[in-house]
Amino acid sequence: MGGLIGKLESLVLRSADGVVVIHERFRQYIVGSLAVPHSKTRVIRNWTHLPASPSSDRDEMRTHLGWSPDDIIVLHAGNMGRKQGLENVIDAARLAQRRKSNVKFVLLGDGNQRRSLEEKAKGIRTIQFIDPLPDDKFQHALAAANILLVNELPGVKDMAVPSKLTSYFNAGLPVIAATDAESVTASEIRSSGGGLRVDASDPECLLETAEELGGNATMASDLGAQGLRFRHETLSETAAIGHYDDFITSLAMARDR
Incomplete structure (x- = not known):
């Protein structure tokens, strides 16, 4: 069944005048695995729905959040799901407490693993759980942090760009990505220059990198x-609409020839 679906997907994409994908990794896949001509493809990124990071009293927000x-x-x-592998963060927080580090990890959001994570984190003072926030307060919380974190299970290399990265870059803060070197997330960190990658499931390296960034x-x-x-x-609405306009215009001109 999978082979049939793949053939159908390939047929549909190859029949199109043009194909837009949201990341270079996806283009490599449809060109290499689905035989879509490279000339038909264009990478146009999804844009963030959030406006520029708001100006706010950072100290006041930090006090409010403890x-x-x-x-x-x-x-x-x-999300706090299995794919995020947030046990790694619990382990890093436990290590931070043992070392009397100034690093404090915060998990903001919800998910099917939150209750389990909270159980594992009992007695650890260097980790905090915060319920989901509305967009405005969410942005203020991001801006009040020192470092923003993406954490993934080892082996996660599938074609998914973490949507949180667009919000993170919007905050103008450094990002740590605990992920495999060949993941899409790692590729995004390299392309943006906006953060550092550490190996997935290496809590000691995660903590040490956070301490390094926090002290520099x-x-x-x-x-x-x-x-x-x-x-x-790259991730603004203006940039994306401009790229769509250029691509659609080029397709229309090609049809007129």
Whole structure:
């Protein structure tokens, strides 16, 4: 059945005048596995639905969330499911507590693994769970952190771009991606220049990288600025609409020839 579906998918895509995908990895797949001519394809990124990161009293938000001025807040936002492998973050938080580190991990959101994660995190003071927030408060919470985190299970290399990355880059903060080197997430971090990658399921490396970033304001600022630049140049609505306009125009002109 899978082979039949693949053949049908290939036929449909090859019959189109043009095919838009949201990431270069997806283009490699449809060209290499589905025999779609490279010339028919175009990468146009999904844009973030959030406006530019709001100006706010960062200290006030940190106080509201219970974060001290000395805390190095590493915030993971979004789904708490199996694919995220957030046990790695629990282990890193446990290690931070043992070492009396200033790093504090925050898991913002919900998911089918949250209850289990909360059980595993009992007694660990260097981790905090926050319920989902509306968009405006969500942006303020991101902006109040020091570092933003993507965490994935080892072996996650499927064709999915974590939507949280667009929100992260929007905040202008450095990102740590705990993920395999060949994952789409790792590719996005390399393309943006907005963060650092550590191996998935290596809590010690995650903690040490957070401590390094938390203690190096220049590096953190540079990475955050690169992510914000990537957001404006690649992930903005204006950029995407411009690319769609160019692509559709080129297809129409090709038909007129």
